[in-house]
Amino acid sequence: MKKMIQVLTVGMFVSIFSVAASAGIQPSLRGDNPLDKGEQGIAVKKPLTVKGGIERSFKKQPPMIPHGIEKDRITLKGNTCMKCHSAENAKKEKAPEIGESHYLDRDGNKLAKPSSRRWFCNQCHAPQVDAQPLVELDYQPQK
């Protein structure tokens, strides 16, 4: 029995590797740098700034962040995104106010203040960099 499991395990590894090789797996984020050469560090790319925002790929998609957020901080007590995106500040800062869904509690009731479920903005909204995907994508936007 033990022998059989050993054979099966080896077989599994061999097939995983041959599948990976035949699929021409893309290099990883570490590039062609061999494992035994140690880490080279990842190049930090500049965040994209896109005037007018980034087109959504499907209805109800949390829109991508069209600006850098390196200086923003979200903690239990403070959220610098709201300096521009809250109802009070949006007009003045010429920023879009947080979406309507941000005022709903989990039962769908409208609240006077933004829901705590939407406090950690980058749980759903992500900034973008000018980077090519590691693997080819054939996803088509759903309108």
Ligand code: HEC
């Ligand atoms: C200094 C003001 C400011 C701060 C701080 C700020 N934003 Fe923005 N944000 C803007 C402005 C202005 C736009 C509109 C840009 C445009 O459309 O050209 C915008 C656009 C966005 C959009 C796109 C909305 C859409 O409908 O496409 C998202 C999402 C967003 N911001 C999220 C965030 C998050 C999350 C943070 C904090 C991590 C943040 N922003 C901090 C000013 C700000």
Ligand code: HEC
């Ligand atoms: C749980 C996911 C989630 C979180 C957390 C979240 N958002 Fe959103 N956001 C969405 C979705 C989904 C939409 C699109 C639907 C809508 O407009 O309500 C959206 C829309 C937006 C928009 C565009 C509104 C418009 O009318 O075009 C802005 C700006 C925004 N969010 C900012 C923020 C900020 C700032 C925070 C943090 C305080 C935040 N969001 C937290 C999911 C989220």
